[in-house]
Amino acid sequence: MSRVIMLIPLDNNVGISTISLSLIYFFKEKIFYSAPKKSILYFSCVNNTHDSMFIFLKKHCSKFVHFLKNIDFSQEILNSSEYFSLLNKTIENIYKNKALYELILIEGIQQCFHVDATEINHDISQNVSAEVIFLDNLKKYSFQNVQEKVKKIKCLTKRKKYKNVLGIIFNKINSPLIEKKYSFIKKLKIINNINKNIITLVDHEKIFRNVPFPIIASIPWNKNIQEIYSIDIYKYLNVELIHLEKKYKNIVKEIMIFDENDINLFNKNSSNIFVIVAFSRLKDFIKMLHIVNANKKKIIAIILTSTSLSKEKVIFLCKTLIEQNIEFSITKKNTIEILTQLQNFTFHEKLNNIEYVSALKEYICSFFDLFYITAKKKFTYGIKYSPKEFCYNLKLLSRKKNKRIILPESYEIRILQAVSICQENNIAQCVLLGDAKKIYSIANHHNIFLQDNIEIINPDSIREKYIKRFLELRKHKVIDQHFARKQLENNITLATLILESNAVDGLVSGSVNTTADTIRPALQLIKTDNHSSLVSSSLFMLLHDEVLIYSDCAININPNAEELAEIALQSSRLLEIFGIEPRIAMLSYSTGFSGSGSTVDKIRTATRIVKNKKPNVIIDGPIQYDAAVSKTVCKLKAPDSPILGSANIFIFPDLNAGNIAYKAVQRSANTFAIGPILQGLKKPVNDLSRGASVEDIIYTIALTSIQAI
Template structure:
């Protein structure tokens, strides 16, 4: 079993709008930093937002205050992407690749998911990201009314959500903004100030919440009541949001604003109203009237002034406001009219990105105080874990492994357009050093006609110039068959046979063929010239089945028609070795129409004997059989049919009793579930040769080239 140490990938998934994602993200980042294992490391956290960081409050605040311990991944933006489009899959692959590159560098990777305001497909996008990265998921929700009835409704909503989106790793739910007076109300900034001024808010945990914490059907990480005190707005917050210019600053500019007033010379009781701090918007042409009024009615309240209008010069404004400056009143200016200012303020939304660091820290401390530390630390208990690959993660893993191998893979079907496309991409991604066997001029002409770029790094060997070189080698390898020179020269006209000889002589590391030729045309020369390795008596095949939640291995679905018990055992052992090469823990199910001793028959006995042979030869392997498919994949069914099975419903390798059942099953699963299958990958040869389906896509060929490169020693 391959064990690895890697960072924890945690993903926050909003299931409602207005859940305070920024506040939760900042608080969780602070919590993770304080609880990291490597205390001496500075940047132990990578933050990733699924929307444009330029518009993302969390990224803005991190850059502003917390970049000393948090790095940000910049290039990810799913906000306006259409689900299932080529751009979507390209972006998803890019995210997976970046996480792979960084998952050994950081202790934590925190991903802030999308809500429906950013993308109507947010639920599915968040699910795809979490599943493909094996992320530990925390759902974010809100509670408008703190009542049992409302909570039960919310609980049912989340249960339905989790039924639809069965996350592999679900940590729990954070309920935020509980009893917020702003939820469900479409009020502008000035109306919200009135709410804050006129409403008495209870910030302590509601008794109902205390009762709910221990009686939920899913884990609760936090119930976080809305806090009026954290919503206070200071005059400097407003000025920063408006990008206003300071004319004079006093210590009053940091006062809490409770009311905004537009100066009106006809209203005489502005300063008599019971407000501890007022922001007064004054048009420039009304400054003289305002000063006259101000001198008459000023009663030492906290006042800050915002001048609006067309700027002539700062000196003029300072002279105009000399009286106010002498009284140490904070004065700012914005080159807009009053209507524009009010319209801009309606979009204020109490954003955190304009707050001072001390106030952000206060918010983090408040929210973190509600975290259920035992539940949020679950991800720390299992530092060493087996790899369970998601589909796109496995594909990326293949690319990484093949890049490390740097092998030369020959492709004899060099005039096929799909082959040329795949070779071009493999060269660009550095998956392998591809060698094309064919007339260079013809290959370049085809590529040019189809708009395929072939780099000069791609080696092209003209078969007509090298056939004679392999004549004696072919005669030596086939002499026991009594072949003559005429037959040998005729056979060498076949480019697949020529390429196979090049593999056998170690001039290249592996071969991929079959896009336009039969399976027999690829495998027969390999058996005759390369032959099986010392430990194998047969060649078998496996397919990598890329299911939504994991990658499974099916064997043998392409080569052996009706293997004996001994051959089945060898296929199982070969498949376990292949699984280990690719980082998949081998857990082998020897399939049958019967589970355990529930059935009898020749086929059942064959599988039972094969299982015993494997256990004898490889007692270290986890294997069970005969076993039905459902008992091999379902823990619940396994407990009913085979309660003492070592597989426990979590098989990763499925060995079919014959080619008939194997081939039918892999095609049925592939087509019905519309999933990707990679293969067949041949096992048992001394050197890797892999067969392509004649219906192979360009992507299939790319991954087959990668498989072949990884198989090469």
């Protein structure tokens, strides 16, 4: 299984592309070096197929780097249907590729692209359980400046919780180019007016001592890396090279436009000048050249603009340039066009220069802390899914099981929409109970596509053959065929009998019927399994960054200690289906021995029963909700609790508490709940809320399929 690492920029101008490139090389050279076949999957949250780094990777690194395309969050509106669709597509792509790659590297979106970049980066990173590396710049290498950054980071992480932060990279430390949008020519002057090549970092521990995460790298801005060579400019402008001086790597320190009336510009102390010359002024330029370059090399390269002559004629006219080893090129574009194009040159354009990229990655990689990068963080307890991960795994597990799920409420629009999606995505084999003509008529009227091969059972054609079985199952009651026939006119009862006969694997109902209408036939005809003495319910609560189970919130009004213990054991078995280690909180208004009374005693007894039946289970009770979910509160109220403030199953003392709590959380926190899921039956029967959305129904169908044996 691969690692998923996401780079999240905390500011603009953090050099995210160069950090991505360097990390790819770092993993290849330092971590995957002994296994060359191990590959890396890279993608950016902004469509970057025309980006110079993407082009470079595609050209030079395709043997060990693969690319995920068509992912672009830069134009998406947060929480729109299009946004959620793209987010789900991203999550599915990552999980499909986890087994294929050793590293999946995600390049987060920068603030300059989108006002909701922070939220988008958080959504993506948390829903794919990525190890997060924050990126930031540092205009001035000082304790005060770092503290300003720390304050911003703490504010962010308090507002947006990240469950798996690998560390932080500070890039461009002491860069003179941060924050201001200089033109290329202005940047060139700034770079070449700086005397020091590399600014050395000192007092690292003192300056970074309050940073809340490990420092993966602190990278000083480097003048040598930023220097521009004449060849970089030629390639960017796409001009025709006539003479290139191969003896030297000509560093460009200034760019000037030739004007014979202002020769003093060329007589100042500057050197390594790159000159833009209109071809019509070539003779004047050559005259001036004898004066300027007489004593030392000032002019190293020129571009002749508005050139229409052949290459041969230009060479003849420019013999003096060749004699003085001055590089020159020609273009049909005029001086204004070249100057305008040049102003848009960025240092990323140098990524087409293999020597530059090699120097860049070596420089940046030299600052990476191998220990922090290779120290993959693990959760202190088992698997922990984000909501969207959980939903993705629901569909994946259901697809593998491929069970037949019957839906008796087949004239309900939401049911048909959910069935259509389940068909399209092979989530389960849905069986509709109803009249085929009526079902297709409703579907066509609401533009719902149902495949021709969908199974539809007409209840009128099968009802009679189930009367005998109904009477057998209800023989302890004094009933006759007339009563049985009347009962089987109810599609839910008939569907329950179809399930009991093994013709299907599970049943989902409740979108237009009450919970009692769904559960009563199941209790009468399916009955409890060999491990259970009662039927209970669980809800999967999909909170912002985690998935919890609440039980029992729908069926048992006031369970005794034995029943509470049974509910806890049933809920733990449900969670184990997903490979998640159960951590059960038996909830009360009291923690430990801080309270007393019959309710607290009941919960204490129930906890003891669970421990006796399943000694290895992680459980605590009685415990208050805050101590069950907060490590800080748990240390204060229950320092010896095995839950450690990280419970994932919450057993409520009665139906009042459970039902009120789940609806309060669902509505107030705007969370998503799947269920109630019934537990303890021989065959899976699940109830829908009458307010269930299409998405609710799809996930309930998937869960029912997963529960089926």
